[in-house]
Amino acid sequence: MKLNKILKNTLLVILACFALSACATKKVSTGQMQSDVYTGTDTVEYLASGVPDRVFFATNESVLTTASRETLRKQAAWLRKNSDVTVVLEGHADERGTREYNLALGERRANAAKDYLMTYGISSDRISVLSYGKERPVDSGSNPLAWSKNRRAVTVKAN
Amino acid sequence: MKNIKFILSTLLIILLTTVKSFSLIEVDITRGNLNPLPVAVSPLSIDVKSKKSFENLLKKKDIGEEISLIVENNLRTSGLFNPLNKDAFLQAPDIANLKPRFEDWNLIKAQALITGKVTNIEDKLRVEFRLWDVLAGKEMMALAFTTVPTNWRRVGHIISDKVYERLTGEKGYFDTRIIYVAEEGPKTNRIKKLAIMDQDGENNKFLTLGNELVLTPRFNPTSQMVTYLSYFRNLPRVYLLDIETGMQEVVGDFPGMTFAPRFSPDGKKIIMSFAKDGNSDIYTMDLENRIVEKITNHPSIDTSPSYSPDGKFICFNSDRSGYQQIYVMNSDGTNVKRISFGNGIYGTPVWSPRGDLIAFTKLHKGQFYIGVMRTDGTGERLLTENFYQEAPSWSPNGRVLIFYRETKTDDKGEGFSAKLWSIDLTGYNERLVKTPTDGSDPSWSSLLSD
Numbered sequence: 001m002k003l004n005k006i007l008k009n010t011l012l013v014i015l016a017c018f019a020l021s022a023c024a025t026k027k028v029s030t031g032q033m034q035s036d037v038y039t040g041t042d043t044v045e046y047l048a049s050g051v052p053d054r055v056f057f058a059t060n061e062s063v064l065t066t067a068s069r070e071t072l073r074k075q076a077a078w079l080r081k082n083s084d085v086t087v088v089l090e091g092h093a094d095e096r097g098t099r100e101y102n103l104a105l106g107e108r109r110a111n112a113a114k115d116y117l118m119t120y121g122i123s124s125d126r127i128s129v130l131s132y133g134k135e136r137p138v139d140s141g142s143n144p145l146a147w148s149k150n151r152r153a154v155t156v157k158a159n
Numbered sequence: 160m161k162n163i164k165f166i167l168s169t170l171l172i173i174l175l176t177t178v179k180s181f182s183l184i185e186v187d188i189t190r191g192n193l194n195p196l197p198v199a200v201s202p203l204s205i206d207v208k209s210k211k212s213f214e215n216l217l218k219k220k221d222i223g224e225e226i227s228l229i230v231e232n233n234l235r236t237s238g239l240f241n242p243l244n245k246d247a248f249l250q251a252p253d254i255a256n257l258k259p260r261f262e263d264w265n266l267i268k269a270q271a272l273i274t275g276k277v278t279n280i281e282d283k284l285r286v287e288f289r290l291w292d293v294l295a296g297k298e299m300m301a302l303a304f305t306t307v308p309t310n311w312r313r314v315g316h317i318i319s320d321k322v323y324e325r326l327t328g329e330k331g332y333f334d335t336r337i338i339y340v341a342e343e344g345p346k347t348n349r350i351k352k353l354a355i356m357d358q359d360g361e362n363n364k365f366l367t368l369g370n371e372l373v374l375t376p377r378f379n380p381t382s383q384m385v386t387y388l389s390y391f392r393n394l395p396r397v398y399l400l401d402i403e404t405g406m407q408e409v410v411g412d413f414p415g416m417t418f419a420p421r422f423s424p425d426g427k428k429i430i431m432s433f434a435k436d437g438n439s440d441i442y443t444m445d446l447e448n449r450i451v452e453k454i455t456n457h458p459s460i461d462t463s464p465s466y467s468p469d470g471k472f473i474c475f476n477s478d479r480s481g482y483q484q485i486y487v488m489n490s491d492g493t494n495v496k497r498i499s500f501g502n503g504i505y506g507t508p509v510w511s512p513r514g515d516l517i518a519f520t521k522l523h524k525g526q527f528y529i530g531v532m533r534t535d536g537t538g539e540r541l542l543t544e545n546f547y548q549e550a551p552s553w554s555p556n557g558r559v560l561i562f563y564r565e566t567k568t569d570d571k572g573e574g575f576s577a578k579l580w581s582i583d584l585t586g587y588n589e590r591l592v593k594t595p596t597d598g599s600d601p602s603w604s605s606l607l608s609d
Contacts, residue, residue, distance in 0.1 A: 060478075062437070088393075095547065095565070096522070098463070098483075098520050098550065099374060099375065099549065099550065100375065100432070100463045100506070100507065101463070101476060101478075101506050103395070103419070103434070103462075104418075104432065104439040105460065107415075107416055107434040108434075108438075108439075110437075111436055111437030115437075130395070130416075131434065132372075135349070135372060136347065137347055140345065140572035141568055141570075142567040146572065
């Protein structure tokens with residue numbers, strides 16, 4: 001059948017894409033970045049022992065990586081134990097975008113993290129969101145590694 | 160500003176003569192001008208008594224010469240004129256203003272000549288000036304103004320505008336101001352203040368103290384109001400500032416961040432983005448009755464809205480296609496159409512005051528461009544390329560764009576700076592706009608004396 005053939009071809013193309021993207025990932029992985037998401041610990045602070053305060057994003061993305069979800073689950077567990085603590089989720093972007101779009105992108109990233117914390121039982125009225133766009137980089141470098149550290153959502157104690 | 164009201168109500172524009180003869184001189188501003196028109200700006204003549212009195216009042220030795228320098232500088236920076244060196248002038252300013260010896264001016268290759276006279280009349284500044292066509296040996300224009308002496312800079316700008324208009328056939332943009340964000344401090348923790356200055360970088364004034372982050376100020380096209388984003392009390396919201404009174408008020412007091420504000424062309428509404436739960440949409444607020452309308456309704460980021468000059472359309476930035484692109488819709492939000500289809504991503508669309516073009520920022524292969532396209536997206540033209548630049552704002556005559564540029568830092572993360580730049584619509588005449596500190600997010604006012 002024609003349809004079958006099309007499906008087969010599509011599948012092949014998809015598989016090819018996977019293979020390519022896997023290669024691409026390997027290529028730029030420097031031990032500090034995977035794809036272009038920061039995986040290092042430089043600039044990371046801790047809400048408590050073993051509870052990192054921030055998660056990182058790919059360029060133009062607000063999708064949480066597996067590592068980010070793990071970090072947020074630790075944060076949620078810590079927040080459940082410390083039920084009097086309220087937090088501000090600060091969303092940030094790198095400098096490679098227009099100011100206004102980056103404000104919206106920072107807000108989107110902070111909300112992605114907030115939503116995840118909420119699915120782990122943290123009430124929305126304990127979490128406020130604040131986007132800084134590209135206004136508060138942690139790394140002043142103009143290179144891919146610096147930018148990857150700056151694309152972040154940081155959970156900051158508010159009280 | 161009190162000054163502006165004063166000048167508008169009391170400025171006496173006396174047409175000394177009404178010469179409407181067809182002139183030989185014409186400056187074409189639609190093309191890059193590689194041969195700017197040679198013009199002689201004679202120092203404005205001044206009598207000894209007036210000179211002394213203005214020296215006391217304004218602390219300027221020769222106010223006639225100072226005003227002529229403003230004119231000279233404006234004409235030069237426009238890129239359309241080439242003011243000639245004063246050392247070569249053969250005729251004394253006072254005689255030249257009465258009756259130029261055209262042969263003398265012709266000899267130094269001047270095609271146009273500006274002469275004038277300054278007098279003190281009852282502690283007011285009276286300035287008359289004349290524009291001459293050297294080749295035709297004719298007076299093209301003669302005007303006189305009387306105003307308070309402290310307005311002397313504006314007189315220089317108004318003369319520049321009149322000369323520009325007479326020679327190009329289009330309104331000038333010299334008697335205007337720029338509002339922008341003044342920046343200082345390390346890249347990771349910039350101090351930002353609202354600042355305002357004359358278009359030529361003079362009379363710089365800071366409008367906020369730098370205690371909170373402020374971004375994206377924009378002029379109201381019809382009055383001395385500014386809308387901007389302030390992080391006052393860590394709540395990023397759209398504010399309104401009256402430059403005359405210094406009064407500030409929040410206008411976008413929504414349950415979340417409001418940002419990317421601009422006025423409607425009639426100045427009665429503010430259009431802005433409101434971000435909530437990870438989604439940014441475009442809203443308007445009527446400043447009179449405070450009625451809020453939601454204009455876009457889409458789960459993508461919709462921001463950077465800008466009205467067409469007739470108020471009928473809005474261009475904006477959205478990532479609904481996956482990446483940032485430029486869209487145009489009716490002012491009620493209907494009939495949304497994507498107009499940017501080139502390679503790369505597009506942001507910060509701004510509608511030209513002439514209505515025919517949209518200026519934008521484009522990111523392609525790691526470089527940033529300022530460009531223009533027609534309002535249907537055709538005819539894309541990139542004017543300038545750099546490591547980072549964005550946020551163009553139009554001069555009121557739609558011939559020049561001002562924007563900001565940031566530098567790449569070195570290996571140690573040092574060497575960051577942000578500066579204002581301008582470029583002609585032709586893609587020529589790129590210039591650094593001088594500011595006392597670093598600067599970003601410039602917005603050009605309308606013509607103050609129009």
